[in-house]
Amino acid sequence: MRRGAESGTPSGAMSDALKPLIEGLREAATLNSVLFALEWDEQTQMPPGGAEHRANQKALLARLTHEKATAPALGEALARAEAAVTGFAPDADDAVIVRQARRAYDRAVKLPGSLVEETARVTAHAHHAWVDARKHADAARFAPWLARVIDLCQQKARCLGAEGQSAYDTLVDEYEPGATTAELNEVFGTLKAPLVALVAKVGASGRAPRRDLMTRAFAVEVQERVGRIAAEKLGYDFARGRLDVSVHPFSITLGPGDSRITTRYHANRFGDSFFGVLHETGHALYEQGLLPEHFGTGLGEAASLGLHESQSRLWENLVGRSRPFWAHFWPIVRDAFGATLADVREEEFLFAANDIRPSPIRVEADEVTYNLHILLRFEIEQALISGDLKPHDVDAAWNDKLRALLGITPRDAAEGCLQDVHWSGASFGYFPTYTLGNLYGAQLFEAARRDLGDGLDVDFARGDFSALRGWLRKHVHAHGQRYLAKDLVTRVSGKPFSADAFLRHVNSKAETWFGV
């Protein structure tokens, strides 16, 4: 992690010329981290009576954080730091810190407080409208709110966008810095036809796993115990985190040394909690792999949502649904649940965990069809932001696309265009990062296999994941925002970023289990 020195730039300069900048960044980040502490508490612990005051606490902290992040003194420290790093290699520590500080500062300054407040207000109402519309499976109820949210997103894009940048490009860039609609359309375009064809072939194969295996009586306390064992074996450090229950699973960092995860348990669904814990563990391993000494700067923060998702997907799917992984975990899981799985063979369980089958709900979709759910949203989002699609036409467009991609029709709007919370929260441009995560993850995993050799499977079968974790820490986590996500993937794998590795993975999986 002495990239500055490796690149021949004077990394020792950092402590002096950048000190005021780093102090300012760290203070803003520390204040912001308090918001995460309040958020975790709200989602996992807070009694209902605390809700109103909690909203006041969060609004005040958000305002104070914004004040810190846009302080003129910080802007001056930033300008002086920029002068100090002139001529530095772009991947030198100091250059990264300054570049990412500039990005954050400009975005904070460009976004008017009034728009931020208006968005907070409208999305709070839009969320309730969405809950109500979903409950009644009535897309028309949500359409007017969707229109207001889109208008706010367009305003935001006008504030933040560079000359000639499309609104959707600007929105995507917030979650996936450097990504453009054109590039996403290109790489997603190479994915679409092969996946649609693959799903059709699997459907026509006549093979299917025993689908009852995952919906038996799985005692919740055993699910929890098994989940903890898995998280710990993957390398999640419980001395720097904890596992709790929440309505929607998430991972969150309250500060260096404190990255927590959550899951939820259903007494008759083991896969939800188990693969959910693997998923959140993947996110948390990224956070635990960031270097604490860089807290508050771009060197200490994740590169993008897509790269974050690559870590969760890699551990959940590429590791967690693999044969070597279950060579170790099958006896643990089978024995832990006693009679529940006594009649099941490892092979049957593994097939069930690798099922491929069209279904209407994104969060319940398998590793393959999941991406078609994302492509659908990506296309609709672009059309909504450009104005080509009107909010009240989303329901029909959704159903048409779902039929085309997966050959199924949602029972109603609740199972269709109202299933996700994202749009009510103004998170346009977020969805594509999920599929980017699958693609990054597959390409990184191939590179890790290349570097670490076949011993990796033997390690997994022994329950030892340290080599892969160490590799990811070194090549991905420890870099923070040194590189754009796709550049990091290209650099580490030695190949341009593409959907190839992911397609190889799902084709191989389909061949193994469905003989196609």
Place this chain on the structure above:
Amino acid sequence: MRRGAESGTPSGAMSDALKPLIEGLREAATLNSVLFALEWDEQTQMPPGGAEHRANQKALLARLTHEKATAPALGEALARAEAAVTGFAPDADDAVIVRQARRAYDRAVKLPGSLVEETARVTAHAHHAWVDARKHADAARFAPWLARVIDLCQQKARCLGAEGQSAYDTLVDEYEPGATTAELNEVFGTLKAPLVALVAKVGASGRAPRRDLMTRAFAVEVQERVGRIAAEKLGYDFARGRLDVSVHPFSITLGPGDSRITTRYHANRFGDSFFGVLHETGHALYEQGLLPEHFGTGLGEAASLGLHESQSRLWENLVGRSRPFWAHFWPIVRDAFGATLADVREEEFLFAANDIRPSPIRVEADEVTYNLHILLRFEIEQALISGDLKPHDVDAAWNDKLRALLGITPRDAAEGCLQDVHWSGASFGYFPTYTLGNLYGAQLFEAARRDLGDGLDVDFARGDFSALRGWLRKHVHAHGQRYLAKDLVTRVSGKPFSADAFLRHVNSKAETWFGV
């Protein structure tokens, strides 16, 4: 709660003339409440890895809160508000808000940030030194730190003290506004000889409860269940709070609608957790009884530590160790623990819960001897702050006083002068509020009995505590800081504040159980 109107002052004026003041107070209080959220998390949830960053978060928030609390704009709003309430009755809403705002503002402004930071730094070290000294039962190791802490307390007293006010008076006033050393010495003086005599008589009575009853095998999950039942029956609202485990039990308010309590469980000590929960519930009922609409102002905050402690002691001791209380709870507790208490009669259990017996540790002391532990500390604190006693002579002074008051000698300094955390945290002047709590509680409970009549015991025996809770809410909780604690007690009881009610209570208890 329309005191302004009752007193003939224009309470409607509040909303306008005081609005800027109240907004400023509320903002500072909201920020401060975030510190309590972080503190609760730290004591009950935080993984060890989060400690370092948590300290940074708290230091930053403390600084920002101090900035808000001393903002010149707040001072100006306060001055304008003072002009607006001229001539108001002192117990009118507006007058209370302004008076308490002035007190808080002046204290915050008078205390230099450098002294606050120095105190935070020294007490952090002193805490470690105390832990180490206690571990080695070596008072001399802690003496130099005690000297430094005392010096800081003396400095603080010089900053905050009024003309001619003694240093210890100033320190006490922080925890118990309006209390003076002279008054405390007077009321505690009326307590000392009677309690010493009572303890001697009880010791000579030849009677004692079965002392094994409280140290049997009490399953922790049953202790927790029974504790929750008790808290709920006393009226603790779990929709506006929660019960967790921590090393040191406490109650804490994260904001209106969110007052949490904690306890700790030992598998062979039921009384610790059960009476501990009653105690913390008493604190939390006070917090839940404050009016949320007054959050941030003196009308929405507890009057003093002594009055707070009166609420915890009242529920723990005066209610929770009474015969009517156990008429309801004995069957619940006995049945919950199955075989553990099967051979025990209600009368035996009740006697054990009302034992009186000298012991060296304050937090394990009974309701009577507890106050002698406090008198000892009160005398030593005064001598330390005035300089009459040197830190390295505390150990000997402690042991002499303990022999005189309780007739026992600590095994070592860990069981003697090093047992409490308070001095390492610079909390001089805090101890007397514990005994004030016992005295206030007894006087208030007598007044409640007078107002509510004998039906109260019948209610308790039915598990109905609503009449007492409602009485306390109306006469104590809802007033916030409208009156000084002792004035409120005098007003509500119709008698000058004294130790009489408490002495009546413990004499009656000694007569009942020990025949003396």
